[in-house]
Amino acid sequence: MLENFFDEMHEQNGEVREPYNTYAGWLHSTELEELVRCHEQADLIFRRVGITFNVYGADGGVERLIPFDIVPRIISAKEWDIIERGVIQRVKALNAFLHDVYHDQAILKSGLIPPDLVLTNEAFRPEMLGLNIPHNVYSHISGIDIVRVDSETFYVLEDNARTPSGVSYMLENRQAMMRLFPDLFAKHRVAPVSHYPELLLQTLASVAPRGNSMPTIVLMTPGQYNSAYFEHAFLAQEMGIELVEGQDLFVDEGYVYMRTTRGPQRVDVIYRRIDDDFLDPLAFRPDSALGVPGLLSAYRMGNVAICNAIGGGIADDKAIYTYMPDIIKFYLSQEPILKNVPTYNLRRKDDLAYALENMEQLVVKEVHGSGGYGMLVGPASTKKQVAEFRAKVKADPSNFIAQPTLCLSTCPTFVDSGIAPRHVDLRPFVLSGRETRVVPGGLTRVAMEKGSLVVNSSQGGGTKDTWILES
Amino acid sequence: MLGRAADNLFWMAKNMERIENVVRLLQTGRTSNMLSDNGSAGDNIWEMPLDICGQKDAFLADYGEVSDGRVCAYMLSDMNNPSSVRSLLSNVRENARATRHFLTSDLWDCINRTWLSIKDLSYKDIQRRSIDDHLEWMIDRCYMFKGVLSGSMRRGESLQFAILGQCIERADNSARLLRLHSANAEKNKTKQGNLQVRDYYRSMVLLNALNAYKAYRETFHSSIDLDKIAELIILHKEVPRSLRACVDEIADILRVLNPTASVMSEVYDLQYRLDTIQIAQLRRVGLGHFLLDFSKQMDEISMNIQTDFMMVQ
Numbered sequence: 114m115l116e117n118f119f120d121e122m123h124e125q126n127g128e129v130r131e132p133y134n135t136y137a138g139w140l141h142s143t144e145l146e147e148l149v150r151c152h153e154q155a156d157l158i159f160r161r162v163g164i165t166f167n168v169y170g171a172d173g174g175v176e177r178l179i180p181f182d183i184v185p186r187i188i189s190a191k192e193w194d195i196i197e198r199g200v201i202q203r204v205k206a207l208n209a210f211l212h213d214v215y216h217d218q219a220i221l222k223s224g225l226i227p228p229d230l231v232l233t234n235e236a237f238r239p240e241m242l243g244l245n246i247p248h249n250v251y252s253h254i255s256g257i258d259i260v261r262v263d264s265e266t267f268y269v270l271e272d273n274a275r276t277p278s279g280v281s282y283m284l285e286n287r288q289a290m291m292r293l294f295p296d297l298f299a300k301h302r303v304a305p306v307s308h309y310p311e312l313l314l315q316t317l318a319s320v321a322p323r324g325n326s327m328p329t330i331v332l333m334t335p336g337q338y339n340s341a342y343f344e345h346a347f348l349a350q351e352m353g354i355e356l357v358e359g360q361d362l363f364v365d366e367g368y369v370y371m372r373t374t375r376g377p378q379r380v381d382v383i384y385r386r387i388d389d390d391f392l393d394p395l396a397f398r399p400d401s402a403l404g405v406p407g408l409l410s411a412y413r414m415g416n417v418a419i420c421n422a423i424g425g426g427i428a429d430d431k432a433i434y435t436y437m438p439d440i441i442k443f444y445l446s447q448e449p450i451l452k453n454v455p456t457y458n459l460r461r462k463d464d465l466a467y468a469l470e471n472m473e474q475l476v477v478k479e480v481h482g483s484g485g486y487g488m489l490v491g492p493a494s495t496k497k498q499v500a501e502f503r504a505k506v507k508a509d510p511s512n513f514i515a516q517p518t519l520c521l522s523t524c525p526t527f528v529d530s531g532i533a534p535r536h537v538d539l540r541p542f543v544l545s546g547r548e549t550r551v552v553p554g555g556l557t558r559v560a561m562e563k564g565s566l567v568v569n570s571s572q573g574g575g576t577k578d579t580w581i582l583e584s
Numbered sequence: 585m586l587g588r589a590a591d592n593l594f595w596m597a598k599n600m601e602r603i604e605n606v607v608r609l610l611q612t613g614r615t616s617n618m619l620s621d622n623g624s625a626g627d628n629i630w631e632m633p634l635d636i637c638g639q640k641d642a643f644l645a646d647y648g649e650v651s652d653g654r655v656c657a658y659m660l661s662d663m664n665n666p667s668s669v670r671s672l673l674s675n676v677r678e679n680a681r682a683t684r685h686f687l688t689s690d691l692w693d694c695i696n697r698t699w700l701s702i703k704d705l706s707y708k709d710i711q712r713r714s715i716d717d718h719l720e721w722m723i724d725r726c727y728m729f730k731g732v733l734s735g736s737m738r739r740g741e742s743l744q745f746a747i748l749g750q751c752i753e754r755a756d757n758s759a760r761l762l763r764l765h766s767a768n769a770e771k772n773k774t775k776q777g778n779l780q781v782r783d784y785y786r787s788m789v790l791l792n793a794l795n796a797y798k799a800y801r802e803t804f805h806s807s808i809d810l811d812k813i814a815e816l817i818i819l820h821k822e823v824p825r826s827l828r829a830c831v832d833e834i835a836d837i838l839r840v841l842n843p844t845a846s847v848m849s850e851v852y853d854l855q856y857r858l859d860t861i862q863i864a865q866l867r868r869v870g871l872g873h874f875l876l877d878f879s880k881q882m883d884e885i886s887m888n889i890q891t892d893f894m895m896v897q
Contacts, residue, residue: 162689163681163696337682350685355586372587374741374841374893 119263120534121186121524130264132189132582135300140184145531151183151293152527158289164281166340166570180575181286183293186524186537186557190584193304196267196541197551199451200257202441204543207274207428209444211251214427215241220443226436230460235481236426238389240396244413247320248547251422254313254384255543256280256556259451261522268454268519269437270538274429275421276386279556279576280542281344284309284351286578287554302583304553310351312544312552313384317352319546320418321381328381331355331371333362335387335403340571345386359387364407369417382418389423431480431514432458454519460511468515469506472499475515476566477506490566492518521566524577526559536560538568539579553581587895589683590745594894596679596695597733598749599672602637604726605757605793606659606669609633611719612793617652619785628768629789630655636760637667656715657707669722673699688736691729698725744837745893751837752886755830756879758794762817763875765790769810784808799823814871815863827878828858834885843892850885854878 122133129137156178159165165176188196213220214231221228231237256277258270287306291298314330321328334345336358349356361371362380370377385392391401396409411417427433433440435456441449457464457475468475472491479487489502506513523534541555557577558568568574613629630650634640639658642665647654662668677699684692710718730750737743769786787808791797794817803820804812821828835851866874 160700161693161696163684163692337678342681346681346685355589356685357586358588361586361588372895374585374587374590374745 118520118534118536119261119522121261121522121537132187132192136185136187136297139297139300140525140532148183148527148532155181155183155289155293158292159285162285164285164343166343179282179570180561180573181289182526182559182561182575182577183290184525184527184532185290185578185580186539186559187301187580187582188539189582193553193581195450196259196539197553199267199269199449200255200259200541200543200551201549202445202447202450203257203269203272203437204252204255204545205549206437206441206444207252207255207272208250208545210433210440211274211422211425211428212249213444215424216243220440223443225439225443226433230432231427234427234430234432236389236424236430238424238427240409240413241422241424245415246422247322247418248545250320250545251425252428253316253320253420253422253545255421255545256540257451257543259539259541260454260519261539262520263522267451269451270454270519271431272429272434272437273540274425275388277540277542278341278344278386279540279558280309281347282576283542283552283554283556283579285347286556286576290578301580304581304583306552306554309542309552310348312550313348314352314354316544316546316550317382317384317418317420319548320420322415322418329371329379330382330384331357331362331380333357333359333383333385333387335391339386341386348384354384359391359401359403359405362405362408364405364411367411367414367416369405369408369411380417382420384420389426392419392423431478432460432511435514454516457515459506459513459515464515465506465510468513469503472503472506472515474518476518477502477513477515480512480514490518493564493566518566524557524559526561526575526577528561528563533563535563536566536568537577554579585686585741587893589686590741591890591894592679592683593686593742593745594749594890596676596683596749597746598753599676599679600726600729601750601753602667602757603669603672603676604723605753606633606637606667606672607719607722607726608793608795609636610656610659611716611723612789613652613655614716614719615792616785616789632761632764632789633659635764636757639665639667660710660718661702661705661707670702670705673702683742686742688732690736691732694725694728694732698729741841744841748834748837748889751830751833752882752889754825755827755834756882758817758825758827758830759875759879759882761790761793762814763872763879766810766814766871766875783810787813794825796823796825811863811867814866818866818874819858819861819863831855831858838889841893843889847885847888847892850881850888854881854885 122130122137124130159178159181165178210220220226221231252274254277256273256279258273259267260270261267283306317330318328331354332345332349334342334356336342346356355371357371363370363372369380371380387403390398391403393404393406393408394401395406412419412423434453435458437453438449441447457468459465459468468477475491477489477491489498491499521536521538524537525532526535537557537559539555539557541551543549543551557579559575559577560566560568561573561575609632616629630652631640633655634643643658646664647658658665659668661670663671665671677695680687680692680695733743733746765786769783787810788797790813791800796816800813800816803816816823816826818827820826821832823829831851831854835855838848838851
């Protein structure tokens with residue numbers, strides 16, 4: 114067992130933790146060969162269904178499977194209650210913040226957040242100023258990354274308010290587990306997750322322009338070579354909506370249409386899985402071949418809903434993250450239910466000095482980086498790597514934040530040598546429209562390498578099914 | 585439905601049909617190889633697959649000369665050949681992947697499994713396992729595709745566009761094969777040798793490639809003869825690969841899809857010609873001419889369907 118890390122299944126003294134009582138018994142009485150067989154079968158299921166993601170490489174893109182682990186991550190009803198209330202609170206605050214920065218900017222005037230941090234941020238979109246959107250919701254689908262360090266403490270590691278992905282794995286992992294281990298599901302009261310697409314559809318419909326009761330909703334993808342294409346197609350199919358690319362849409366007289374076999378059809382809601390920059394070549398990047406010319410103007414006229422809203426990226430910026438506890442208090446007058454990871458904001462002099470001094474012990478991240486790129490994990494790096502990163506930070510301190518290396522919890526995981534603990538995190542998906550809701554579950558990501566703390570799939574991380582036990 | 589999705593489904597089924605046609609041709613060639621000189625259809629049987637898909641020059645540039653092994657390798661597993669089974673199947677799978685939310689999971693599974701089975705298969709691998717078994721397996725997979733397509737998909741636009749692609753490819757293939765065959769027959773007329781026996785085996789190649797031997801026997805109860813084959817393949821709507829059967833099916837689907845008047849009138853025109861023409865007449869205008877005309881008209885219809893429904897400019 115990895116020392117000093119909180120393990121989801123075992124207490125320090127080796128006793129089995131309560132949510133795992135039944136599962137641990139089953140695991141102990143199951144032969145290793147049986148687990149190997151299940152592991153191989155899982156691989157086959159994923160390959161056949163085509164649950165793959167695309168990796169770009171020298172040979173022009175290969176399809177890969179994300180490693181799927183057959184040992185579930187189990188969370189008790191009590192623990193889930195904290196997470197659920199915490200992420201809903203957080204997303205409500207994020208949406209209130211977004212509405213504010215694009216309207217009155219009260220939080221900037223109050224001096225709580227330095228105005229330049231927001232107004233000069235690349236993710237801030239002046240085009241959104243003064244624009245009213247249904248229910249004042251900007252981040253309709255939010256993925257909140259949570260890590261656990263002990264039995265009491267959950268930290269929010271990151272908010273994702275742009276186009277968070279991974280929900281298809283939450284759903285497909287469950288499907289696969291139910292096929293592989295029907296008996297285990299009979300012994301546990303695992304909260305179902307498969308209604309997620311239904312809730313997503315309701316959420317999208319609830320923000321249709323002018324209360325259209327039968328809105329035409331589409332999912333907009335960059336195309337089949339995007340790394341998350343499987344998920345786009347999967348969600349479109351589950352919701353029974355069209356999967357469109359930019360070339361399938363056009364704007365005429367301020368309305369958006371899609372090109373169908375029966376001629377143009379009006380589109381009311383676009384669930385886009387494409388970044389702001391590429392949405393509209395007339396408004397943003399002129400070289401974008403993925404976007405729809407005129408989309409922004411149709412949006413600004415209120416003739417189409419875009420989910421998540423344009424400009425939401427300012428809320429999940431890593432520099433804004435450090436202010437999240439204040440943001441929650443400012444808009445909701447509540448104490449944060451979930452803590453932030455203690456974070457050093459390197460635009461502050463004291464924090465910068467501390468970080469430069471102690472970089473070997475810290476995780477340093479680029480403010481705009483994502484997917485595990487552009488970061489330094491101090492304890493896992495060589496002297497040379499640390500020195501190089503130190504120089505980078507010195508050159509542009511405000512572009513970085515630093516955090517202590519977290520003792521991410523571990524969860525038993527099936528690896529070559531049998532069952533061994535590996536570090537995990539959790540991404541629940543929060544849906545906001547007329548209501549704010551979350552499906553009991555999420556995507557558990559697991560670092561498959563021993564000792565590794567990086568769970569991103571682009572860096573070789575895997576996934577697990579996440580079981581929320583009903584009380 | 586989205587025009588682009590219709591386009592994908594159309595090409596998915598069209599390419600799958602083409603795979604079946606390629607494989608049948610290779611099978612016929614393999615069978616013919618086993619016969620003695622008199623029974624063989626001549627060396628140019630291995631040129632047929634290259635001629636049919638218009639890849640002869642590209643083949644000669646890469647492989648030098650025509651031989652059974654080289655043509656099989658080129659047509660089965662060469663990714664540089666856009667008409668090889670492997671290239672075509674890769675396209676089928678890409679089309680399916682782009683539109684997978686329109687496919688039943690059974691259909692996706694069928695396509696994806698076929699692709700996974702051959703994607704890493706080199707010609708050497710195929711040889712090791714037996715080429716004939718591989719060809720037979722491929723035909724099975726094509727039948728399975730058709731079965732799952734018509735057996736699991738909802739009777740809606742997605743299915744209709746797929747079947748349109750299938751029928752257009754099929755009609756085109758039958759017309760090309762028949763044209764090639766009649767041209768070869770003309771060329772060989774003057775050559776020495778036991779013509780009757782050779783002609784018989786050549787005709788068998790054609791009937792087998794079109795999977796129409798049994799239909800021929802049941803229809804004519806008489807000896808094999810080129811005019812009768814032409815009649816069967818052009819005019820008899822009971823034969824699934826006949827031009828008439830394909831055009832009828834295209835017309836039926838288009839009536840439901842309701843395209844622009846010009847496409848419909850083209851199809852009706854073609855139907856009318858097939859309705860009224862006599863085989864003796866065909867001989868007078870020249871079979872080759874007629875078939876070339878037919879292929880051109882099919883191309884036109886195919887193009888117009890794409891501009892009408894699939895937003896292809």
